[in-house]
Amino acid sequence: MTGHVASVDLVHLLALARDIAVRAAEFAAGARREGVEVAATKSTPTDIVTATDRDTEALIRERILAARPDDGILGEEETAHIGTSGLTWVVDPIDGTVNFLYGLPSWAVSIAVVEGPAEPSSWRALVGVVVNASTGEVFEASAGGGARLSSGDAESGAADGGAGARQTLRVNTGVPLGRALVGTGFGYAPERRREQAEVLLAVLPQVRDVRRNGSAALEMCALAAGRLDAFYERGLAPWDHAAGALIVREAGALVGGARGGPEGEELVVAAAPGLYEELVAALAAAGAGS
Helix, strand or coil, X not given: CCHHHHHCCHHHHHHHHHHHHHHHHHHHHHHHHHCCCEEEECCCCCCEEEHHHHHHHHHHHHHHHHHCCCCEEEECCCCCECCCCCEEEEEEEEECHHHHHHCCCCCEEEEEEEECCCCCCCCEEEEXXXXXXXXXXXXXXXXXXXXXXXXXXXXXXXXXXXXXXXXXXXXXCCCCHHHCXXXXXXXXCHXXXXXXXXXXXXXXXXXXXXXXXXCHHHHHHHHHCCCXXXXXXXXXXXXXXXXXXXXXXXXXXXXXXXXXXXXXXXXXXXXXXXXXXXHHHHHHHCCXXX
């Protein structure tokens, strides 16, 4: 390893990210039980922010800066905090806010730590944690250290902090496109949705089926756990995929973007080798990321 990575204890960094993510998930789950209100909208009237999104991110930032005041923070809800250490925490306090609002159990706290510029095409992800507070599942990975899943008590959320037995995650292999269960998602802008629907119309007849749970982070973790065979989506922000992309890579998937480049807003694609190339070709033929 080179640069800052050589001087960073990834075991300690992952433990810190896990602890912060678990505590944030507990906080958000508690707020959900008390009731949720829409605080604002973002790109469109359907792209919402709740007060809990903002409060959860504030809690995460407070804990990060208390432990590592020199690190940067790139979050969904607040202005980026510029650090001096060369490391940046990429935070989505609630990935799947609409699910959170409606009480659907597919929302998560997603936290990654990256080295380098706070831009997916330039950074190197070091650790990633995604916590599904509704199930107590804690997905995690470190660069070169593999990906794991801890299952907590669904009644108490992620209260065990991932302290229980950890299951090594591996993506499904040897699955051709025609038998692949593929996860995807849709944006909020009407024109973006129309484009995504056109791509879906072309891809759907070529695969086993398509799933959409409303949280890109959890869909990538589902891929890592073998619950999906592939994933693709256009329009994801860095905090939507930073942790999930590392987790699924460490579980054996290839992850990339448009025209053979790195994953980014234009396109994120993930699958095991072989299936990855088939899906990339099908998406390119359908006009996604072309």
